[in-house]
Amino acid sequence: MRTGRFLLKRLVYIIFVFFIISILMFAIYKAMPGDPVKMMLQGNIKPEVYQLQYDNMKEKLGLDKPVPVQYMKWITNMLRGDFGYSTEYRRPVKDVIGVPMRNTVLLNIFSMILVFAISIPLGITTAVKKNSILDKVVQVVTIVGYSIPSFVIALLAIYVFAIRIPLFPISGVRTAGFTGTGFDAFVDTAKHMALPVLVMSVGGIGSITRYVRASMIEALRMDYIRTARSKGLREKVVIYVHAFRNALIPVVTVTTWWLIGLFGGSVVIETIFVWDGLGKMMISGLNQRDFSVVLAMQMFYVILSLAGNVLMDIAYTLVDPRVKLEN
Amino acid sequence: MKRKLLSVLLASSMLVSLTACGGNNDSAVTNNEDAAPQTQAQTEAPAATDAAEPSTEASDDTQAGERPTTPQGQLIIGAITDLEQDFYDPTFNSNATNYKITENVLHGYTTVITTKEGEWITDPMVVSALDTVENEDGTKTFTITLNDGLLWSDNSAVTAKDYAFAMLLESSPEMMGVDNYSATRYTYLDGYDEFNAGDTEVLKGVHLIDDKTFSVTVKADELPYHYDLAYASVTPRPIAVIAPGCDIEDSEEGATIMGDFTTDVLLKTIGDPDTGYRYNPQVTCGPYKLVSYDASSRQGTFEVNENYVGNYAGIKPMIKTLIIKTVKSETQINELKAGTVDLLFEIGEAEGIEPGLDLVDEGLVQKHTYFRYGYGLIRFDCSQFPTDSQSVRQAVAYCLDRNEFARQYSGGYATVVHGEYGLSQWEYLDSKDWIDENLNTYEKDIEKAKEVLAADGWTLNKDGGEYKDGDGTRYKDVDGELKPLVIEWCNTEGNPVSELLNTMLPEAMQDAGMELKTTTTDFPTLLTAMDHEGETMYNMYNLATGFSLQHSPWYYYSCDDKWMGGGYNSSWIKDKDLEASAVALKTIPFDDNDAWLEAWRTFQKTWNEKLPVVPLYSNEYHDFYTNKVHDWDTSSIWDWSAAVTEAWVEE
Numbered sequence: 001m002r003t004g005r006f007l008l009k010r011l012v013y014i015i016f017v018f019f020i021i022s023i024l025m026f027a028i029y030k031a032m033p034g035d036p037v038k039m040m041l042q043g044n045i046k047p048e049v050y051q052l053q054y055d056n057m058k059e060k061l062g063l064d065k066p067v068p069v070q071y072m073k074w075i076t077n078m079l080r081g082d083f084g085y086s087t088e089y090r091r092p093v094k095d096v097i098g099v100p101m102r103n104t105v106l107l108n109i110f111s112m113i114l115v116f117a118i119s120i121p122l123g124i125t126t127a128v129k130k131n132s133i134l135d136k137v138v139q140v141v142t143i144v145g146y147s148i149p150s151f152v153i154a155l156l157a158i159y160v161f162a163i164r165i166p167l168f169p170i171s172g173v174r175t176a177g178f179t180g181t182g183f184d185a186f187v188d189t190a191k192h193m194a195l196p197v198l199v200m201s202v203g204g205i206g207s208i209t210r211y212v213r214a215s216m217i218e219a220l221r222m223d224y225i226r227t228a229r230s231k232g233l234r235e236k237v238v239i240y241v242h243a244f245r246n247a248l249i250p251v252v253t254v255t256t257w258w259l260i261g262l263f264g265g266s267v268v269i270e271t272i273f274v275w276d277g278l279g280k281m282m283i284s285g286l287n288q289r290d291f292s293v294v295l296a297m298q299m300f301y302v303i304l305s306l307a308g309n310v311l312m313d314i315a316y317t318l319v320d321p322r323v324k325l326e327n
Numbered sequence: 328m329k330r331k332l333l334s335v336l337l338a339s340s341m342l343v344s345l346t347a348c349g350g351n352n353d354s355a356v357t358n359n360e361d362a363a364p365q366t367q368a369q370t371e372a373p374a375a376t377d378a379a380e381p382s383t384e385a386s387d388d389t390q391a392g393e394r395p396t397t398p399q400g401q402l403i404i405g406a407i408t409d410l411e412q413d414f415y416d417p418t419f420n421s422n423a424t425n426y427k428i429t430e431n432v433l434h435g436y437t438t439v440i441t442t443k444e445g446e447w448i449t450d451p452m453v454v455s456a457l458d459t460v461e462n463e464d465g466t467k468t469f470t471i472t473l474n475d476g477l478l479w480s481d482n483s484a485v486t487a488k489d490y491a492f493a494m495l496l497e498s499s500p501e502m503m504g505v506d507n508y509s510a511t512r513y514t515y516l517d518g519y520d521e522f523n524a525g526d527t528e529v530l531k532g533v534h535l536i537d538d539k540t541f542s543v544t545v546k547a548d549e550l551p552y553h554y555d556l557a558y559a560s561v562t563p564r565p566i567a568v569i570a571p572g573c574d575i576e577d578s579e580e581g582a583t584i585m586g587d588f589t590t591d592v593l594l595k596t597i598g599d600p601d602t603g604y605r606y607n608p609q610v611t612c613g614p615y616k617l618v619s620y621d622a623s624s625r626q627g628t629f630e631v632n633e634n635y636v637g638n639y640a641g642i643k644p645m646i647k648t649l650i651i652k653t654v655k656s657e658t659q660i661n662e663l664k665a666g667t668v669d670l671l672f673e674i675g676e677a678e679g680i681e682p683g684l685d686l687v688d689e690g691l692v693q694k695h696t697y698f699r700y701g702y703g704l705i706r707f708d709c710s711q712f713p714t715d716s717q718s719v720r721q722a723v724a725y726c727l728d729r730n731e732f733a734r735q736y737s738g739g740y741a742t743v744v745h746g747e748y749g750l751s752q753w754e755y756l757d758s759k760d761w762i763d764e765n766l767n768t769y770e771k772d773i774e775k776a777k778e779v780l781a782a783d784g785w786t787l788n789k790d791g792g793e794y795k796d797g798d799g800t801r802y803k804d805v806d807g808e809l810k811p812l813v814i815e816w817c818n819t820e821g822n823p824v825s826e827l828l829n830t831m832l833p834e835a836m837q838d839a840g841m842e843l844k845t846t847t848t849d850f851p852t853l854l855t856a857m858d859h860e861g862e863t864m865y866n867m868y869n870l871a872t873g874f875s876l877q878h879s880p881w882y883y884y885s886c887d888d889k890w891m892g893g894g895y896n897s898s899w900i901k902d903k904d905l906e907a908s909a910v911a912l913k914t915i916p917f918d919d920n921d922a923w924l925e926a927w928r929t930f931q932k933t934w935n936e937k938l939p940v941v942p943l944y945s946n947e948y949h950d951f952y953t954n955k956v957h958d959w960d961t962s963s964i965w966d967w968s969a970a971v972t973e974a975w976v977e978e
Contacts, residue, residue, distance in 0.1 A: 033861050034851030044875070044882075045511045047889040053509045060507060089411070090419050090506040095600055099622045155657070163661050170662050173624035176403045176652040274653045276409070276625055289851050 007310070014306040019075075021302050025295060026071045034289040036087040037063060061085060074292075078299065084292030088285060093296050097281070101263065103173060104270070104277035106189075108262040110197045115204035115258070120251070122205075123212025128239060130217060138209065145206030154199045154272045161195060168194045171274035196273040200266060204258070211254055215247035222246065248319040256312040260304045382696045392957060392977060398631040398647035400976035402956065404967065405654035405668035409625045414617060415597065415605040416497075418509050424651060427968035432629060432649070435613035436485055438471050439560035440639055441876050443965045445751070447556045447917070450639045453477065455539075457559060465547030466517050466532075469559035473539045478634040479565055480616045481609070487541040489563035491575045491582050494533045494543070496564055500525040504590030505598050506605075515558055517544040518581055531581040541582075551914040553923070554877045565610045569596050614644040614972050627651045638972050645975040660951070663692060669953045669976070672967040675699065675946035677738020683951040693959070695950040698742065700749040700963035701873030703824055705941040707866065708857070710891075710899035713803070713812055714866040718783035719841075720938045723814065723867070724769040725776035726835035727828075733944035736827050741944040745769070746931035749874050750945065751963050754927045761928060766935045776839040785812050785840065794840065801840035813842045817856055817865035820847050824869050824943065858892035859899070869943070876964060880909040880930060884939070898939035908933040 037057045041050060058064045062073055077084060083093035126135040162170040169175065169192050178188050219225065220243050228238045267279035278297060285293040316323040406424045413420035416429050436453045449457045449471075456472040477485035496502050498513045500523060510523055518531025532544040545558045552558070566573060570593075573586035597604045608617060615629035629649040637643045654662050654671065660682040662668045674680055686692040705723070707714040714720055733741040745766040748755045755762070781794075785801040788794045791809055794801050801812040814836070818825035825847065833843045846865065848856075855861040857868055882890050886901040908930040915923045950967070952959055955977040961970045 032852075033855045034849075035855065035860065038854070038858075038860075039851060040507070041509060044894055045509070046514060047893060047895070049511055049514050050893060053511065056503070057507055057509070089413070091600075103623055158658055158661070162665070166665060169667060170658050170665060171655060172626075172652065172667075174621055174626065176626055176650045176667065177401060177628060177648070272655060272657065274655055276623065287850065 010310050010313075014303075014310070017306060018299075018302060022075055022299060023071065025298050025302075026074065027067070029291045029295060030067050030070070032289070036289040036291060037061065039288050039290075040087045040090070061087070074295070078296070083296035086285075086290050086293050088288040088290040088293065093292050097278075097293065097296065100276055100278045100281045103275060104264070104279070105262055107193060107196055107200065107269075107275060107277065108258075108264075110193060111200040111204065112258050112262065114197060114201045115208055116255070118201075119205045119208035120212055123209045124216055124239060124244060126209070127213045127216030127220060135213075138213075142206035142209045146203045147206075148202075149268075150199060150203060150266070151268045151272060153202050154195075154269060157195050157199050158272075161198075168192070171272070173275060192273075192275075196269050196275055199273075200269050208251075208254055211250050212247065215250045216243055219243040219247040245319060249316060252315045252319055253312060256308050256315065259311075260301075260308040263304060264301060382694075394958065394975050395645050398645050400646060400955070400978045401648035401650060402646045402670060402971065402974070402976055403650045403652055403668045404971075405659055405662055405671045406651055407654060407656055407659070409653050410620075410627045410651045411625065412606050412620045412622055414608050416512075418511070419506065419605060427966060428627070428629075428651070431613070431966075431968035432615045432971070433608065433611050433613045433617060434562055435611070435635065436477055437560055437562045438490070439556055441964065442639060443962070443969070445753070445876055445964045447554060447876075448639065449556075449559070452636045452639060452641060462544070465550065466544050467550055467555065467558070468542050468544040470536070470540065470542040471559060471561070474636075475539070477612070477636065479610045479612050480632045480634055482634065483565070483567065483610070485563055485612055486538045487535055488538065488575045489566055490561045491533050491535040491541045491577075492566040492570065492573075492584065493561060493564040495522075495530050495575070495582060495584050496569065498523050498530060499584075499588075501588060501590045501593055502597075505593045515545050515549040517546050519546070527580075529578065529581040529583045533582040535575045535577040535582050551916075553913055553915055553917055554879075556917055557877055563612065564604075568610045569593070569604055571596070614638070615649055618648075625653055638969070642973050644972045646971060649971060660686065663951055663953065666953070669956060670950065670959075670967070671952070672950045672961065673699075673948045674951065675737070675740070675948055677740055680740050680949045681738065683949060686951065690954075692951050692953055693956065695952075695959055695961060697948055697962045698750040699873070699946040699948055700751050701871065702744060702749075702945040703736075703871040703943040704869065705828075705943060706857070706868045706870065706898055707939055707941075708864065708868075708899050709939055710859075710901070711815075711864050711866050712805075712810070714814065716783055717937055718779040719785075719812070719814075720941075721769070722776040722780045722839055722841065723832075723836065724938060724941045725772050725779070726839055726841070727769075727832055727941070728771040729769070729941070729943060731771075732827060732831060736824060736944055737946060740947040740949070742947065744942045744945055746935050746942075747880065747940070748931060749963065754924055757924060758928060758931075762931070765928070765932055769938075769941070771835070773835060773838050776835075776841075780812070780840060798840070799837075800842045811842065812840060813844055814867060815844050815846065815863075815865040816867050816869075817846045817848060817853055817863075818869050819850050819853055822869070828869060857897055860892075879913070880934075881906075881913040884909045884934075900937065900939045902937050905930075905933050905937045905939070 037054055040057060041053055045053065055064075062070055065073070074084060081094075083097070085091075086093050086096050089096045122138060126138045129135050158170055161167050173189060173192055174185075175188050175192075178185070180188060220239075225238060225243055228242045229235075233242075264278065266277070267283050269275065270277040270279045282294060282297055284290070285297070408422050408424045410424045410428065411420050411422060413425050414429055414433055416434070417426045436450075438449060438454050438457075439447060440450045441447055453474060454471055455474045458470040460468045460470070462468060471490070473485070473487060473490075479485055494513050494516065498510050498516065498519055502508050503510050503523075513519060516530065516532030518527070518529070521527045522530040532546070534542040534544075536542060543559055543561065545555065549558070566575070570584060570586065570588050573584050573588050576583050576585045595603070600606055607620075611617070611632065612635065614632060614635045616632045618628040618630045620627045627650070629651075631644050631647055635643060652668055654668060656676070656679055659668070659671050659674070660679060663671055663683070664686055671679075671683070674683060683692070683694065687694045707720050707723075709715055709720070729743045733743050742750070744750070745762065745768050780801060784803045786794050787802040787804060787809065788798040789800065789802055789809075789811070791802070791804075802809050803812065818828070829845065836843050846863070852861065853868060853870070856863055856865055882895050883897075884900060884902070884905045885896055886903065886906045890896045891899055908926070911926045912923065912930060915926060948963065950959065950961055956974060957976065958974045959970060960973060961967055
């Protein structure tokens, strides 16, 4: 009952925040210098024809209306699932956003799996073997991993794994002229995905390993761990059942943000590896003043972030029974 | 190895940079001793005796072999700009790659085209006769008869109906309902305005005479026009595909489309995301036809159109498959070396050129170079104080060592020009000596800058006393008000041209008594300011420009308010002399080269003196391609999309 009330409250809060942010975002983008219709009508068109075209276009896109009217139309359409019209691509936003989103999610899912598959065991191991040589080496490597800018890692990875030792393609999503389907297509895409996934994962592995390590060290100091050990429980049970579960709270926080981040493209990675994702699309949309695309993406992230917070709260209660949602 | 690693890392510094572009010259600062401006003499123009050739370097083992007689092999072309799934025309998508694909690769049989030398001609492979009549009402009619045997890629005949349909379709209000298509290609047609507005269903300027013949009538107020032959340039569209069941009916009033011709129909035949002609055109008549487009990788595959009769020289494509793949400037040379692409084109920066030349030295690839048909520039806003003064503009030019700028910016792969011309133009090639003798090269000379400023009245210091060296910024008494010589400069973020100007200009300008104030913004904001649509006005901008093959300076330097900004008179210059010298060009008949050349020189001299723009650099473009590619011959006006028809590859 309390949980239901809490969730209802959060839902109302989400709706309220969503609308406030939508107004702010819309106002900010409208205030930006640059005219999307002008960007659409590039090329040498004679002035009188240009003006006619400009006025027609502005009217068709509803940009001739006052900003509050434009907002109402935009938000109403958005709530109905109509994200508007891309002035850059001259197509409905929903038609241009699908493929980049699929590419971005694909890249991020594999990256997330890799990050968690490496960082959690590594974090636990280094916490258990604190101050060992392994721990010290991992400490240094992880600091380096998340300190180096991703574009440097990307270029180094390309140089080593695509140029010097040509294991993977330099860029792209698919081999030029590739015609295979099914498993062959998957393998081809996987080969192209390998380097971007690796580069994206380096920073994540560095930071999450350190999160898990710190959290585990804290948990391993607790009295209940001493109690568990004194009860003669196996060390594995002590570590993975007693300590790790209690160390999960910060991990849940990070995991939630990673899940939200699944839909956020990385401009740098996508640009260097010519991976056609949402990050590239966002930058292109901003440069072209394609506000429908940019706003649709921004609002999508707003919803994800707000929903992510609720999910995080629920996840806390699952990993730690002491946490109650009404609190 | 270290050098290559370094080059990869250095390239990273350009990662998020927007590189402006452009330029031309006559004082070469290029690193490439072999490369000189390409020959682009207009065929009917007097032959340029000192015409320079494009430079091609091939390793010895690539010289052998003969052009095959049937199409073979594939060519993977690396393009910096993504290929979008948008294959109708540049109106829907004008990005550089799509532009070239739609104009030269996919669609064809355009009646009037430009040759490799930049000359406007009727395509003899398409047109058997073109008759021109100047009508009493001032209009001009071109009657075009098609050759026999022209076929679409689905083996159906290309007829005059398809040409008439194209003009009607692309001028119609119905078409404007398809994703906001801006129906501006045929605005010069007689009756366009009424037809486009929906006032009439008949387009007066188009007549369908028979299956092989149609006519085009041009509005009186569009004439006379130096490039008037270009008005007869029409690209066909398959009526059977785009408007199934419709027909063209001709009457004395003009041509009209009969049948179910509505926006709803077009939204299906053109706008359907899966089958529409815009996204998946299956009936085309260019040298290649679309095989597939992979949206996730933005790659397009094109195969030879067996029905294509050849380009204007009768040359048919001999590369069976073309694949367009996106590459990044930072890694494109590595892609070439790895064999994931076969060709890179128009590389203009040293970061790309030098590793490419290393591969040429190793014999792994070949190169071809040519100068750009345009330049990077400083554009003044001549409507704003103090750059409304010709002397101030000249003084800024005297503060910059442009040769050094071009050398530093491009790593030695660029040149400098002194007027509004490209090095590929026959006018330039015919006027090299004249240019040397008559145009001011604005060599860096601070004393000269001071001199022109003093002559313009910038002789006071901030207290109103006589200006002396060391007094800082100069002042001028303007209608009783003491005004400082401050130049507001707007540039774009992450732009290496801006960064280099920032190191070379401010100090020199300060020495001359000018203060340079800098604002850095993004490109759309800069455009807004340049068109006087923002809140702030600036005195100068740095950006780049390229010339059209119908370069029309009479619009760009018109004093008429309607031509100000909007991509035309972007310098906002209202100078009667400059306008007159440009307008004098407009009415010269296309074939009167002597008159044109004389007027062109007058225009260049006036421009050079008025200086609405300071040209900064003209890139020396490099194409790099693997040794399997042969007969690769590009220029700034005969780009990769045209060259693929002449080139061939070993299997």
